[in-house]
Amino acid sequence: MALLEIRNVTRRFGDFTAVDNVSLSIEAGEFFTLLGPSGCGKTTLLRMIAGFDAPDAGSIVLDGKAMTGIPPEARNIHTVFQSYALFPHMTVAQNVAFPLKMANVDPGQIGKRVEEALEDVRLTGMDKRYPNELSGGQKQRVAVARALINRPKLLLLDEPLAALDAKLKESVQLELIGLQKEVGITFVYVTHDQSEALALSHRIAVMNHGRVEQVDEPSKIYGFPRNRFVADFIGQCNLLDGEIRACAGERMTIALAGIGDVVALNIESDAPGLKGALALRPEKVAIGRDLPKDADVNRFTGKVHDFLYLGDVTIYIVELAGGMRIEALLPNSSAGRTKFFEAGDEVQVGWRYDAGHFLND
Amino acid sequence: MATPQNRLHKWLIGGPPLAYLVVFFAIPVLIMVLASLRNSGDFGGLAPLFSEESGTLDLTTENYGRFFSDLIYTELFLKSFAYAAITTLVCLVIAYPLAMLIARSAKKHRDLLVLLVILPFWSNFLIRVYAWMIILGPQSVFVSALNRVLGTIGIEPVTLLYTPFAVIVGLVYVHLPFMVLPLYANLEKHDPALLDAAQDLGANAWRRFWRVTFPLSLPGVYAGAALVFIPALGIFAIPDILGGTEGIMIGNVIKQQFLDTRDWPFGSVLSMVLTVMAVALAGLAAWVARQSRT
CATH class of the missing domain: 3.40.50.300 (P-loop containing nucleotide triphosphate hydrolases)
Incomplete structure (x- = not known):
């Protein structure tokens, strides 16, 4: 006991x-x-x-x-x-x-x-x-x-x-x-x-x-x-509202409101028709001028709305075409980092299908 | 920095109280010291300071000699001291639970309760003491009921008025707020988390009081004791009204010397001894308070 x-x-x-x-x-x-x-x-x-x-x-x-x-x-x-x-x-x-x-x-x-x-x-x-x-x-x-x-x-x-x-x-x-x-x-x-x-x-x-x-x-x-x-409550998190469209094997498709369809990891409890939110930590969201094409990566284009320079990292708030905002965290020491993005810069954000997980409401 | 302006501010702030103390404390004390060293006049009061006959200042230490040669005055001082000490102790015992109750009641009720404590000040001091004369008098409902109860268990009827007991009752009644207020001011500031911590660490209610609340309240106890003891030591109105011949205190004798006997020099001697005693006790209390803190 x-x-x-x-x-x-x-x-x-x-x-x-x-x-x-x-x-x-x-x-x-x-x-x-x-x-x-x-x-x-x-x-x-x-x-x-x-x-x-x-x-x-x-x-x-x-x-x-x-x-x-x-x-x-x-x-x-x-x-x-x-x-x-x-x-x-x-x-x-x-x-x-x-x-x-x-x-x-x-x-x-x-x-x-x-x-x-x-x-x-x-x-x-x-x-x-x-x-x-x-x-x-x-x-x-x-x-x-x-x-x-x-x-x-x-x-x-x-x-x-x-x-x-x-x-x-x-x-x-x-x-x-x-x-x-x-x-x-x-x-x-x-x-x-x-x-x-x-x-x-x-x-x-x-x-x-x-x-x-x-x-x-x-x-x-x-x-x-x-x-x-x-x-x-725990750390920073993007919570993107959406609904599961289809599940197939390891993957599923979620329709995110104001963003579009994304690929996500399918776990046991997930099923088409469920509504909820995709929880995505900012450190799992990549940001770049041109992200390489990859079937495993959900990729969207947007503009830097604002950023917070925190010394070791910078948090970028990127506004996507549909008006939704996503936070991406970039270590300032990451390899090849030569330029900081400014507000208004056109950028791409992307995350792997297994980067986030779906929270059922 | 001591700029001229700063110095001016210091005098503007400190000047008036300083002037007050000089005019109403320092000078009167000096007058009293001088008066205690003079001879009394032919018709009471003071003899002229400058003697026409000898052409010198007419000063004497005879008055002090009289005080020390007749033990009755020392006895009277000791008796007054005992009355004041008992009064202080009784006030402390009554005031402590009351102050604690007020300090621990809901914040919105505290001001009202403090108001109730000082409410007696709104009526005249002498009227309140005369009221005790009636309460303690032989015809009062209280005393006759008490004597009836005592009679049933075979005890002789008691007289309360014009006894030391009546004086102590009056002294306690009049001085109680002066004990409650400093105690309340102290207890109200105690951090309730300290009592929680003491309880959490294994202290029962008794030990929480004696290990935490009481030691932390000692500055309030000292302040209250000083505010009760010193005035109680020199008071004359209460023993005058309630004490009769038995309950007389040093304050009554001083008053007699000045107003009835008109022996101003000896009255001054008694006043000086009282003042020195009060100052010495206040100093002792301050010293004890400082020792207990370090």
């Missing part, structure tokens, strides 16, 4: 359903992320796991034990809060020692364990500082050390990187991955930042309007989004 079972959990606030019949199984040792836009219910779900809120329906089971009616202080679950919530009147060492004192650990052992915990998060020598004397990254590490010191079964992290600057985020992400591997404690991580979720997690649950849209490994979530919401 999974370490944490969330079974048909629903939570309503008046007329608003914050969490709508959610079921999830989180395995021991997993780095599991709840990902979604603000208001999707991920924080409400986290608070219910921690015990600060109770489901209106359904149950939460930790290690085979139903958590119903058990207050947060009696759950073997600790949280790293978004604001870190370090006690301002206590030193770093006192903050980290807090859970041990609450668990009535022998005072003789506390000092040694605090020292070890601070060593784990590379804060040796900071024990006498107060939280207001720490940088954002250091505060975050104290919060993690404090939450991990008495080895909870589950560690909840509520957007713990939101307050850090972009440069710092990357190194902290690597630290978190390393720490989780080292301590072997199950992490449930909440974020609205899809790149964070992709970088950190073993599995991701994408949430929207209180429901779980998809639970998968990061590469599956990115490569094979199950619906329009997931495709759109």
